[in-house]
Amino acid sequence: MDSPPRLVATDLDGTLVRQDRAVSARTADVLAQITAEGTPVVLVTGRPVRWLAQVYDQLHAPLPAICANGAVVYDPDTDQVLRADPLAPDLLTEVARRLRAAVPDAVFAVEVDDGRRLRHDAGWPVRWDAADPTIRVFDSPDDLAALPAVKLLVRASERDPDAFLAIVSEALGDVAEATHSSYSGLAEISAAGVTKAAGLAWFCERHGIDPREVLAFGDMPNDVPMLTWAGRAVAVANAHPAVREIADDVTLSNDDDGVAAYLEKLFVSH
The missing domain is CATH 3.40.50.1000 (HAD superfamily/HAD-like)
Incomplete structure (x- = not known):
């Protein structure tokens, strides 16, 4: 430059x-x-x-x-x-299916309404923002794919983030983008190309x-x-x-x- x-x-x-x-x-x-x-x-x-x-x-x-x-x-x-540019419901269903097969203890959360609300599994660790009214547990497992999501989050206990991302990326192939910005086992998933x-x-x-x-x-x-x-x-x-x-x-x-x-x-x- x-x-x-x-x-x-x-x-x-x-x-x-x-x-x-x-x-x-x-x-x-x-x-x-x-x-x-x-x-x-x-x-x-x-x-x-x-x-x-x-x-x-x-x-x-x-x-x-x-x-x-x-x-x-x-x-x-x-x-x-x-x-x-969100993940469509049918894509969320497929991504979750692949990840549950590859990581049986995975728990999920989705950013919906353009990231103004978070919905998550009962086992999802809600920490400092636990009192936030925009965050709530899924009413049923099907809620994960009820709406388009600008991001899907997946955790599986405490794991090395790079090693966990490799597992997630292999499971997804080219159907979605996976990355991480965490020092724990948290992967962030977006639509392909996002x-x-x-x-x-x-x-x-x-x-x-x-x-x-x-x-x-x-x-x-x-x-x-x-x-x-x-x-x-x-x-x-x-x-x-x-x-x-x-x-x-x-x-x-x-x-x-x-x-x-x-x-x-x-x-x-x-």
Whole structure:
């Protein structure tokens, strides 16, 4: 990238957001300065739409977001989903059938209503968001495929995430996309062809921005398609080895405001 980027894309958890779920004042200030000077910043995350408020509350202004690993493009100014590419009910049925055969102890959850609601098996571990009214248990096992889902989540006890993803990917073949962004046995499944790269490409094409003009930050395997697609890929220091391997550059960790530090140097130097 020989000139300043025309667009900055960044992952959230593990990249922009610190381990305590905070966005630092430094980071918020840098993003506000960049956008005020005319360079759009897009949040590209595995999070559902309903989890964006936690980040927006810490920024000077909400930023456009590509959620659910590329399945949802969201405009916070109008609270509208501009594009959604969910798993259809028949595909959810087939994916669940394959995974139950390959992983008998698997439990499932689905992000429905463009990621505004979560439905899950009774055995699904609901943790810090247990009181969230948008989350509830399936009324019956058939509820898993009752509605299109922008993401299917599957867990099976505590497993090595890379090894578990390999099992899931082998079971699915080419019928759906599987990735992970977790340090436990959690796989994230999207419709075939749906990745962070695909969602960001749709957004950039809409705004006349070439991939070579995009600077992207990430930390986990679900970021690899986006980082490979972008003109410059930057890994944070705490990134998964698969991300560091394909990155063009490495910045400080998320807890050390690596994204902000990199952007400060880049934009100040120009």
